Amino acid sequence: MARPDRKSLRAALPGIVRILRRFSPQIRQQKNLLVVSFVALIAEIFLHLLEPWPLKFIFDYILLPGFKTQPLGIPFLDELSPFALLTTLTLGLVAIAALRATAAYFSVVGMSLAATNILTEIRADLYSHLQRLSLSFHHKAKSGDLITRVTSDIDRLREVTVMAVMPLLAHSLTLVGMIAVMFWLHWELALIAIAVFPLFIFSTMRLTKRIRQVVRQQRQREGAMAATAAESIGAIKIVQALSLQDMLENTFFSHNRQSLKDSAKAQRLAAGLERMVELLVGVSIALVLWRGVQLVLRQSLTPGDLLVFVNYLRIAFKPMRQLAKYTGQIAKATASGERVLDVLDIVPDIRDARGAIEAPPLKGTVQFKNVSFAYEQNKSILKDLSFVVYSGQHVALVGPSGGGKSTLVSLLLRLYDPLEGKILIDAHDIREYKLHSLRQQISVVLQDSILFAASVKDNIAYGCLQASDQEIEQAARLANAHNFIMALPQGYDTILGERGATLSGGQRQRIAIARAAVRQAPIVILDEPTTGLDQENEHAVNEALERLTKGRTTFLISHNLKPVVQADLILYIEGGKILEKGTHIELIRLGGRYAAMYALQSTEGNGLMAMR
Known part of the structure; x- marks a missing residue:
């Protein structure tokens, strides 16, 4: 697991790689959808790059034709009058915007669908894995923290697997291409533009390290809050009987306040990183304009070329803006993903031997x-x-x-x-x-028989999922439970409260005996x-137990x-x-x-x- 003391942005990368590698089977299942979404994303960026070119032609060939004496080199456009050329270029702007919007739609929808499918598979795998971990693990773990990993931690994986990483990857690849184009347009201006890159990298690395540390602390506190809430709500009867509300509220309040402080700190650091990037972008554009206008005045560069260059420069910094914007989210998602992996990587102590x-x-x-x-x-x-x-x-x-x-x-x-x-x-x-x-x-009847928030029939059938309605009723009769079950509002279809709280202790125990009986285990x-149990219920339960255990090793x-x-x-x-x-x-x-x-x-x- 990546540690927060590793240097800056690199601290998140091993976690991201580990997450992507671990969940590669689920990601591969969505390969077609992801490929289509990625192609749409690249198309969106490509169309975004085309947007300044109509403006360049308008500036150089219509507004300031003195800068360009050579034709466009496009036969159809070269034959048009200035008014027709203007109309064509403005319609081109609309067409590019429409196509870019369409590509963006398919990219966002496709990635969202892929993320949802991946998320569903991962959550199912985690829940299944938790069910199979040994009791020694569950005795040490906090149930609220595990619930947090199954729910909110997995939700945040969406950001690191699809919604952030893939767009950032696409934008980063585009950045490389646009830097090449800027050097092709004018190498001197390109050098000026990228001069701020080292400062950006230094700032990002420094702030990302701090964000990651704060986020991991916040996720731990959220897990502690969930554990406290689950424990107190699950034992609400004892909590109220012993007047423990104030003590538990103080514990929860302490974790809640600290989590709020950590969240505010992470947001403040992320916002500071975004503002730093905005400042660096402004500085870079100002330097390019300062030098670019001088080149235009010397007619070493056309106004249209400078316009395209500035637009490219603005677009080229988009990956940086995105990185600054999503740094906090990526750190949170990476921390959540590592918490999920920490559970998935645990090998059950008790498992089938080879x-x-x-x-x-x-x-x-x-x-x-x-x-x-x-x-x-x-x-x-x-x-x-x-x-x-x-x-x-x-x-x-x-x-x-x-x-x-x-x-x-x-x-x-x-x-x-x-x-x-x-x-x-x-x-x-x-x-x-x-x-x-x-x-x-092996059938089991415990002192505190656990029933589920399901129908009476289902609770009995959990002993043998293949049991027929007739076998369920026979088991209930053996357990002296049939009569009181039939007196319930919907009989065997009555939905019980959580842990069977709507039944008496004797009734819960007899349903548990019926559940053991339907299994017909040796x-x-x-x-x-x-x-x-009181004397009457004890007598009824003992009668049921005698019938249950007759001829069986007990x-x-x-x-x-x-x-x-x-x-x-x-x-x-x-x-x-x-x-x-x-x-x-x-x-x-x-x-x-x-x-x-x-x-x-x-x-x-x-x-x-x-x-x-």
């Missing part, structure tokens, strides 16, 4: 062999775990919070990979299978599925030992290690930590019953 195959229909025998895992080095979460769960068995994971229970089932889903050891399903390492085909055969993971994480009693295998996990394992009866007889936990919960339960 030679991975589609997982066959699994039976569900799961084996952990000497599995160790850590989110960070020297901070082990799981340490040398080994156990076997046979097909159709129910295993319960119990123990204090933070012991590694949720991490264990995350490894089974390949949300992470173990640092040591291996996880086998039906005697095959799960890394042999493609991620999608493995996860499709392995089921239940992570505190009844926590926070991993149940629970602090409530009541549903754990019937498990075929209980693993007591603490500090990342399995300290005890066995059936409920075996562990009670052992008289260890599980037995103590069970005795404590039984005593608390009896106390609550006595109070009632």
Whole structure:
């Protein structure tokens, strides 16, 4: 990634090259449209160059004919009377203006369409890539900042990929041609004209470096603002309950004010650069006129030649004006493009291994062999775990919070990979299978079941996108959800609020169970599925869970030992290690930590019953 401490304008060039190279496949898809737009742009510039020539002929052959005694050299025009020649040349001016306007129209429309198509492809690629990055990345990243990269950062790429770079390239190529023409018209005046170029380059390089630094700071602050807004709005209930509004508003206000200062500074620097270019253009034209008029008075140059030369000089500086005008935008777009590339260049930690195959229909025998895992080095979460769960068995994971229970089932889903050891399903390492085909055969019900702002039917179907309406209804009946779904305003077509906020906790959980049931997976993971539910909803959810897990290999994480009693295998996990394992009866007889936990919960339960 280009660093802001590189010298001046060159600091932006590696970023632009990197962006264009990275997105060359998307740009090539719009090749035909871009070529047509570029040709139209060149035609517009060429026609712009023709505009002063009719004026030259009017000055030299009609207004001041004494300067030119030789004919035009164009047979048709040489035969015309002065009035007819004037009429023809003025009509020529209109024709040139009309053709230039037409070329400009096709250039702008074509480039806009190409930019929109490219933008759409890049945004889709970025969103797809973000979906596939591992949880370790998303746990560290700020969601608001990522949203900013998907939305506004990609919008600014339009300026650097098409709307600024291509016109500037065309104008710059034209500049070279016009400098050659100016030398052909009069080499001395051409030298005077380009004498200000070094001063322009120095000013541009110096100011561009400062603009780039400010813009990168501004984009970082905008990402921080988006992250703060997304975090506070996503947890608005907690924010209001804890009266955190003032604190979060102050944080947002601080970032917002600093972003405003950075934006104003960048605009001020860009405006200063534009004014500098305008001044240099004025100086150059003044010097050319000062010397050019002397040459005209000596009849070494015609007034028409001087007029064309000044017009060419004015047009020749257009790329400089454009560069000054778009410097701030190019810097912003380059910074945004690099932020997008920073994400796209991240290689997912969890991905299909080379030679991975589609997982066959699994039976569900799961084996952990000497599995160790850590989110960070020297901070082990799981340490040398080994156990076997046979097909159709129910295993319960119990123990204090933070012991590694949720991490264990995350490894089974390949949300992470173990640092040591291996996880086998039906005697095959799960890394042999493609991620999608493995996860499709594991159903999950979490404590805080996430529902989407879609219909009830769609939320259930997310468990199996190919499920029919009949299969969706069967899954809802299994989850004890059909009756309350039918009582909703539009039944299965009712649109839920974001995260299912329009439903009660028990209703959300039963729809989540229906979503797991419609998948008909051989392995089921239940992570505190009844926590926070009242007695009535807990009973309904437990009934649904019994039907869901019947005959399936089931991993149940629970602090409530009541549903754990019937498990075929209980693993007591603490500090990342399995300290005890066995059936409920075996562990009670052992008289260890599980037995103590069970005795404590039984005593608390009896106390609550006595109070009632």
